[in-house]
Amino acid sequence: xxxxxxxxxxxxxxxxxxxxxxxxxxxxxxxxxxxxxxxxxxxxxxxxxxxxxxxxxxxxxxxxxxxxxxxxxxxxxxxxxxxxxxxxxxxxxxxxxxxxxxxxxxxxxxxxxxxxxxxxxxxxxxxxxxxxxxxxxxxxxxxxxxxxxxxxxxxxxxxxxxxxx
Amino acid sequence: xxxxxxxxxxxxxxxxxxxxxxxxxxxxxxxxxxxxxxxxxxxxxxxxxxxxxxxxxxxxxxxxxxxxxxxxxxxxxxxxxxxxxxxxxxxxxxxxxxxxxxxxxxxxxxxxxxxxxxxxxxxxxxxxxxxxxxxxxxxxxxxxxxxxxxxxxxxxxxxxxxxxxxxxxxxxxxxxxxxxxxxxxxxxxxxxxxxxxxxxxxxxxxxxxxxxxxxxxxxxxxxxxxxxxxxxxxxxxxxxxxxxxxxxxxxxxxxxxxxxxxxxxxxxxxxxxxxxxxxxxxxxxxxxxxxxxxxxxxxxxxxxxxxxxxxxxxxxxxxxxxxxxxxxxxxxxxxxxxxxxxxxxxxxxxxxxxxxxxxxxxxxxxxxxxxxxxxxxxxxxxxxxxxxxxxxxxxxxxxxxxxxxxxxxxxxxxxxxxxxxxxxxxxxxxxxxxxxxxxxxxxxxxxxxxxxxxxxxxxxxxxxxxxxxxxxxxxxxxxxxxxxxxxxxxxxxxxxxxxxxxxxxxxx
Numbered sequence: 096x097x098x099x100x101x102x103x104x105x106x107x108x109x110x111x112x113x114x115x116x117x118x119x120x121x122x123x124x125x126x127x128x129x130x131x132x133x134x135x136x137x138x139x140x141x142x143x144x145x146x147x148x149x150x151x152x153x154x155x156x157x158x159x160x161x162x163x164x165x166x167x168x169x170x171x172x173x174x175x176x177x178x179x180x181x182x183x184x185x186x187x188x189x190x191x192x193x194x195x196x197x198x199x200x201x202x203x204x205x206x207x208x209x210x211x212x213x214x215x216x217x218x219x220x221x222x223x224x225x226x227x228x229x230x231x232x233x234x235x236x237x238x239x240x241x242x243x244x245x246x247x248x249x250x251x252x253x254x255x256x257x258x259x260x
Numbered sequence: 261x262x263x264x265x266x267x268x269x270x271x272x273x274x275x276x277x278x279x280x281x282x283x284x285x286x287x288x289x290x291x292x293x294x295x296x297x298x299x300x301x302x303x304x305x306x307x308x309x310x311x312x313x314x315x316x317x318x319x320x321x322x323x324x325x326x327x328x329x330x331x332x333x334x335x336x337x338x339x340x341x342x343x344x345x346x347x348x349x350x351x352x353x354x355x356x357x358x359x360x361x362x363x364x365x366x367x368x369x370x371x372x373x374x375x376x377x378x379x380x381x382x383x384x385x386x387x388x389x390x391x392x393x394x395x396x397x398x399x400x401x402x403x404x405x406x407x408x409x410x411x412x413x414x415x416x417x418x419x420x421x422x423x424x425x426x427x428x429x430x431x432x433x434x435x436x437x438x439x440x441x442x443x444x445x446x447x448x449x450x451x452x453x454x455x456x457x458x459x460x461x462x463x464x465x466x467x468x469x470x471x472x473x474x475x476x477x478x479x480x481x482x483x484x485x486x487x488x489x490x491x492x493x494x495x496x497x498x499x500x501x502x503x504x505x506x507x508x509x510x511x512x513x514x515x516x517x518x519x520x521x522x523x524x525x526x527x528x529x530x531x532x533x534x535x536x537x538x539x540x541x542x543x544x545x546x547x548x549x550x551x552x553x554x555x556x557x558x559x560x561x562x563x564x565x566x567x568x569x570x571x572x573x574x575x576x577x578x579x580x581x582x583x584x585x586x587x588x589x590x591x592x593x594x595x596x597x598x599x600x601x602x603x604x605x606x607x608x609x610x611x612x613x614x615x616x617x618x619x620x621x622x623x624x625x626x627x628x629x630x631x632x633x634x635x636x637x638x639x640x641x642x643x644x645x646x647x648x649x650x651x652x653x654x655x656x657x658x659x660x661x662x663x664x665x666x667x668x669x670x671x672x673x674x675x676x677x678x679x680x681x682x683x684x685x686x687x688x689x690x691x692x693x694x695x696x697x698x699x700x701x702x703x704x705x706x707x708x709x710x711x712x713x714x715x716x717x718x719x720x721x722x723x724x725x726x727x728x729x730x731x732x733x734x735x736x737x738x739x740x741x742x743x744x745x746x747x748x749x750x751x752x753x754x755x756x757x758x759x760x761x762x763x764x765x766x767x768x
Contacts, residue, residue, distance in 0.1 A: 098726045102718055109726040123722060132727050138617045138673065138737035140724055147716075151724040152617060154673040155736070162721040162728075166668055166683065167713070169721040173729045197609045199640045225601070225610035225644040252613075 101172040102162070108176075191260040192234045196250040200224030205246055211239045219257055222250065233259050261577050262286050262337045262361070267301070268326050269341030272631035272647055273555070274301035277339045280569035289333045291326060293319035295639040300631050307333050314641040320344045323351050327358045337361040337576060339569075343643065346552040347374060363576040365551050369526045373549040377420045377458050379526075383546050386525040388518060390546040391537060393460035401438050404459060408437060411461040417441055419448030420456035425495025427451060430462055463545070465697040467538040468492065469504050470550075471519035472560045474571055475529045476581045483516030484564050485590050487533075487556055490696040491685065493608070498678075498701060499685060500556035501595040502563050505656065505694030506542060512590075515544060522549060531557075531572050555598065555648070558629060562594035562652045593659040594652045597667070599630075601644040603676035612640040616674030617737050621666035625652040625659070634737075638675055646677065656694070660686050673737075684709060 098109045110122040121130040131143040135150075142149045152163040162171045204221040207213060218230040219239065233239075241258040244250060266289040267277045274290060278301060281288040290305030295314045302308045309329040312319040319325065321344055330338060338360055340346035349367035356362065364370075373379050380395040392411045397420055398404045408415045408431070417440055419427025427448030429440040441457065449455040467490045475481040488504035489497045507515070519534035526549070533554050535547040557568045566588075575581070602608045618634040630647035632638065638646065649670065651663030664686045670679055685691050688704060728735050 096726075096730055098729060100722050100725050102721050102725065103713075105718075107722045109722055111726050111730050119727070121723060121726075123719065128723070130723055130727075134731060134735050136737075137735060138728075139619070140727060140735075142720060142724060142727070144720060144723065149720050149724075151720060152619070152671055152673060153724070153728045153735070153737075154616065156613070156616070156674055160725070162725050163671065163673075164717040164720045164724070166680070167717050169718065169725075171721065171725040173725050197603070197606055198611060200610070224640045225612065225642060227610055227644070229607070229609050 097176060099174040099176050101174075102169045104170075191240060191258050192237075193255045194219055194231050194234065194257040194259065196222060196231070196252055196254045196256055197229070198222070198224050199251045200229075200249075202244045202246055202248045202250060202256070203228060205242060205244070206230075207239050207242075209239055209242055213237065213239050213259060219259075220244070222256075231256060235259055262573065264289060264333065264335045264337075265363070265573070266291065266326070266330050266333065266335035266338045266360075267305070267341065268320065268338055268345055269343070270296055270299055270301055270320060270631070270642065271645060272300075272629050273341040273343075273553075275304055275631055276629050277341060277569055278304045280567065280573065283567075284570060284573060286573070289329065289335050291320070291329050293641070295641055298636055300633055300636070303633075309333065314639065316344065316642070323348075323354050326351075327354060327360070330358065330360045335360065337363055337573070339363045339572070340552065342552050342555055347550070349374060361576050363572050364530050365526075365528050365532060369528045370551045372526050373528075373532075373551050375420050375456075376418065376422065376548055377456065379548060380458075380546075382525050383522060386521055388522055388525070388546045389544065391460040391463065394458045397456035397458055398441065401441060404437055404441055405434060407459050408434065411459075414462040414464070416460045416462040417444040417457050418460060419444065419452060419454070420458055421452035421454040422448060427457065428495065463537050463539050465540065465699050466490075467504070467506065467697050468497075468535065468547075469507065469515070469538050469544065470533045470535040470554075471515050472554075472557070472568075473519050473523045473528070473532050473534060474568070474575070474581060475523055475532070476575045477529050477578060478580050480581045480584075481520045481523050481528070482581060482583070482585045482588060483519050484560050484566065484568075484588055486512060486515060487554075487559055488696065489556065490698050491691075491701050492698050493701050493705075497556065497598065499595065499597055499682065500559055501593065501656070501659070502559040503590055503593065505696070506538070511542065518544075518546070522546060530575050531568055555645070556596050558627060558648060558650045559594040559596050562627070562650065563590050563592055564588060565591070592652055592654055593656040594650060595656075595659045595663055596651075597649045597663065597682040598645055598678075599647045599649060599670075599672070600678045601638050601646050601675050602678055604678050604681050605676075608678070610640065610644045611676035612638045612644070613675040614638075615672060617671060618673070619669065619671040621649065621669035623662075623666065623669075625662040626650070626666045627652065632672075646672070649682075657692075660692065 100107045112120045114120045121128045133141045135141045138153045140151045154161040160171045162169045200222045203223045206218045213233045215236050217233045237259045240260045264287040267274045278288040287306045290301050290308040291311045292302050293314050311325045345351040349370040352362045352367040414432045417429040427444050429444045431440045444457045445455040469486050471486050472484040487502045489500045491499040522534045533550040536544040538544045601611045603611045614637045627650040632646045651659045653659035
């Protein structure tokens, strides 16, 4: 199997095949590596690479995949180059930007109004969750085009709260 | 001794108290709100009763509902934990009226310590050193200006009913005083329903050190040594240790004796904590008394070898303290990390959600008081404290080494936690040298940390990512499985599934 793997924005090609003795034949960027892997439990791999031992954890939340090597976290994306799925769109820094609720909670205050000019980092609204009030700040300088919530609105993580253009 | 204790709390502290009950052969009754049916304290208890909707006012803060459960279950005592009703004198009073023993101080002692201005008046009377300022609420801006002039800027404005940094303002100069006073009063009104605000001299870069005391109902009061709690963020404690790196035997005795006097001035019973501010010359000032078990009590347990919850229960049952002050010895060093569900990379925003993977540390000198488990969904409705990781060693250096090692073993997947923050604190040279004050953490967080990524680790991540993909679903844990079958998390099977299975069994 061949995988295109992006780790923290860098692309790698990995070839993995089952070997006879139950192990793996592994090629990273065409270079052969001796790998011994044991799935210790779901989401936890014990890896031996050139006799170095690693405990690697896999974290899946929604569509995001993170690989933890020891205490270091890597954002990962795995694609099968034969399939068309998984092509990532380029992030768009121009044009309108959305303010997204970073966690589920309740909107307790709206600090600006539509049409107002806002600076980068200006507080737009306050969301309360777990007894903490958190200011949601503008990601860019611009005009506050839309506020999609009012005080008292319950929101989920990922909900769009406002749009700055 | 009690036969059955109701725990009017949730999370790690409810589990902690349930454990003490079981160790003492006492049955434990849990209460839970609608979102807490799957919480760990319900799993560990002997009996569990629903008390209503997630809003604390409808459940964990509802005195009537909790007393109803006490009556229904036949509990003869209630442990309030910390937070919620633990420092509410009306609750302590209601327990007396209902004939259930409240495991904590009397309503009168709580009331006196609950108002910071009343506490200051009582301490003034008892000759306890406290921070210069007013012992009564400020009546006007004129009076505020006069007092500030007398004690000297900077000054701190504080809500009399306050706590947790709410209703607090630091004022550096006279022209800031008016707006700060108004802001503090309105915040105090909103948070505590009381706009009384008083003034103290602001001590620059103080340490926050507190003294644990225990008092039985026969007039015996002892102190169990101090805890250093200077590491705070937004006035919330993050890491605590005992003993304090700057307190020697002489200072400990002095502070301990003052703390005992504070407790006695309030006719205090059960476990309590006297908080002090300590200035750069090690001069200490009474700050307030917390009339409950503290989150950070385990560090005191480890260095004294005592179990504070056992002792709370025995004191409430009318027993005498089983030891004297001279029998209390401090041995070794302990440190506690408060593991919160919050994102250190995004402004410490709360991060509720499902725990997809949990690897817990263990080994020498490691204690974990936890309220979470793998597969549990952390609700968004309460304080984000998930667990406390406590390290113990022969000395401070070893305690730090063990905690650092344990943090390396610790993994909580699916939600964000502040575990990485502790790795950073523990390797900070100033922290290692014990140079701490309440501004330490803010200063540390302002410094950008140079991250060096090990290229070998990146290679390992590539191989592992491919390996996980190649292994497919057999390698997937709780997160992936829940996403696949659409369960809300926590519950094993829906009711209709269980009913369906039962039917299938009986029809045979």
